[in-house]
Amino acid sequence: MLLGLGAGGLVAAIAARAFSPLVVVGSAVIDLTPGAMKEAVIRVFGHGDKAFLFVVLAVVIAVLAVLAGVLEVRRPWLGRAIVLAGAALGVAAALSRADATPLAALPAAVTGVVGAWALAFLVRRMPPAEPLRAQTAPSRRSFLSWSVGAAALGLVATLGGQLATRAASAAANARAAFRLPRPAASAPPVPAAASLDVPGITPVITPNAKFYRTDVELVIPQLDPEQWSLRVHGMVEHPFTLSWAELNELPMEEHYITLACVSNEVGGPLISTAKWLGYPVRLLLERAGVTGDADMVYSESFDGYTAATPLDAMTDPDRAALLAIGMNGEPLPFARGFPARLVVPGLYGYVSATKWVVDLKVTRFADEQGYWVTQGWAEKAPVKQSSRIDVPRPGRTITAGHQWIAGVAWQQHVGISKVEVQVDDGPWHEAELARAVNADTWVQWRWGWNATPGDHQLRVRATNADGVQQTSGVSDVLPDGATGWHTTEVTVA
Missing domain, CATH: 3.90.420.10 (Oxidoreductase, molybdopterin-binding domain)
Known part of the structure; x- marks a missing residue:
């Protein structure tokens, strides 16, 4: 399987850079995954959601490779059928993409052909189930040598394909050479x-x-x-x-x-x-x-x-x-x-x-x-007003005395007029608001707190430029954005 994927990756680097077998299959998985499940993955893994998917794909491929090997030994062609079926899914995924080219299916097809050939080649070199002692060592050594060589060649081909893709990118060269035009209307400097x-x-x-x-x-x-x-x-x-x-x-x-x-x-x-x-x-x-x-x-x-x-x-x-x-x-x-x-x-x-x-x-x-x-997401999705506590970090222990509670607040294209902070269940205190760059950006805020020893709960809420206060009602991100007051816990020593 490594040898097949390496060969497919090399072909992708040479003839169809956007259609590496792992990428087209992974993209198809993303498209077929329900929205709620995608949201759950993003919530748990954040920016690591793509890495998580690659790990899952690697595990699935490893399991299928083991299954194909076991079946090929017991029933010739059955294991190769699994490899070729997987490649066929890759071909279908490549051809279903909106940016498919005439060569889009080639990397996945090569992966299947090379993988199936390597499987048959290696199985023919396996030692007998119960060999004579004199035959065991050389036969097994030969089989392991071929297997390790195939895996190593597959890894080298995979890495080589990735390096070739990056080195051959005309887009990278073009971006490096591109100079932005002078704006006819410049943004005022950030105050x-x-x-x-x-x-x-x-x-x-x-x-x-x-x-x-x-x-x-x-x-x-x-x-x-x-x-x-x-x-x-x-x-x-x-x-x-x-x-x-x-x-x-x-x-x-x-x-x-x-x-x-x-x-x-x-x-x-x-x-x-x-x-x-x-x-x-x-x-x-x-x-x-x-x-x-x-x-x-x-x-x-x-x-x-x-x-x-x-x-x-x-x-x-x-x-x-x-x-x-x-x-x-x-x-x-x-x-x-x-x-x-x-x-x-x-x-x-x-x-x-x-x-x-x-x-x-x-x-x-x-x-x-x-x-x-x-x-499953909403058809129209204006940004909801919100605010966040950046300082102090949640779960941190800070010293008693003067401390800043600070963060950012936003409602793009409306603007923020006021931010308030609450400690535990006490009164709301109006924070100092920085000057907004414009109504389409967030704005910083801070409030000076005389922190007393113990565990405390901090909350923040914002009021927008139209005088509407941020809702305390809690809602999930689905279908059109989360709501509620950001709350964090801090220990004062």
């Missing part, structure tokens, strides 16, 4: 008053490497920008296709925007802020000329992932909905959507933040559903 001097508080701007990531991709896609284009069509008068060169000639805008994942639990980490550079989506839609009773923009990633965004959020001149190409002063990282992605403030990412976007279709909610909506 000094936006950051509070509290060790451990979440920074106002999230470094690219630490920006949260949730998507259905097992391996981060690397698209060559020269091959990228964006199709704008559907209920429009003038459909068109935008090339990478044409996009970079358009007047770009910079905006600081906080993005949040609907899977973020109360107090969770799946939220980040960056400075985005891009072209307003509303201007693309104006160029196309929206017609009829359209109420939604159906965006699609290069691999068929889809999201459904309310049309009014995309066309609102007061909302910075962008086709983004830059993040914090550099080209989008591959993991964040290079060469282009959508950024729409005030909506959870699953309905607005399509990465590696290649298609915008103007349509209606009555006619189309995005990927996660088919998995």
Whole structure:
């Protein structure tokens, strides 16, 4: 099995980089997994959800390999049938992808053929069940040598395929050489008053490497920008296709925007802020000329992932909905959507933040559903107001006396006007609010606490710019975002 997977990986590196057998099968598993189960995995493993899936796949493959070996010894061809059946599933998974190419099925097919051949080859070299003593040592030694050699060759081929894929990536070279165009409208600088001097508080701007990531991709896609284009069509008068060169000639805008994942639990980490550079989506839609009773923009990633965004959020001149190409002063990282992605403030990412976007279709909610909506999530998903305690960390022991209780609060495209803190079941105290970068970003807060010895429970709640207080009602992330007051425990010594 290792030899088969190694051969398939090498073929993928040479002829079909996006269709490594493990990747296409893993992606199919993700697509077929119910939404509630996906959410459970994300909740338990967080950013390690992809690694968890690879571990599960490795265990399943190991079990099938053992079963195939045992059956092949007892009934020739039965074990090879299992290997070839697994390869057939890989071929079907590859061909079912939206980005399938004529060579998409080749890596999985090679995996099956090489794996089946290696299985038959090794079984023929197994020593007899009860050999004579004189025959045992050389026969067994030969079989083990062939087996170890096949496994080693498979591992080398697997690693070689991965290295070849990275080294041969035209996308990586293109991104390294790309320089962001100068913005026609620059974002105002982040005011000094936006950051509070509290060790451990979440920074106002999230470094690219630490920006949260949730998507259905097992391996981060690397698209060559020269091959990228964006199709704008559907209920429009003038459909068109935008090339990478044409996009970079358009007047770009910079905006600081906080993005949040609907899977973020109360107090969770799946939220980040960056400075985005891009072209307003509303201007693309104006160029196309929206017609009829359209109420939604159906965006699609290069691999068929889809999201459904309310049309009014995309066309609102007061909302910075962008086709983004830059993040914090550099080209989008591959993991964040290079060469282009959508950024729409005030909506959870699953309905607005399509990465590696290649298609915008103007349509209606009555006619189309995005990927996660088919998995049980809500059709429309405005970000809910929330707040989080960053300092002190939960479960930490701190010293008595003056201590900061601090964190961040948000409701993108609405803004936060007040944050309050409660210790145990005492009165609510209004915290000091930092200056917000804008209404589309989170805001820092802090409150000075005279901590007394003992175990304490800390709570936080926010009030938005419209005067609406954050609800205390607890709800799960399904179907449209978690609610409740973030509560944490701390010991004062």
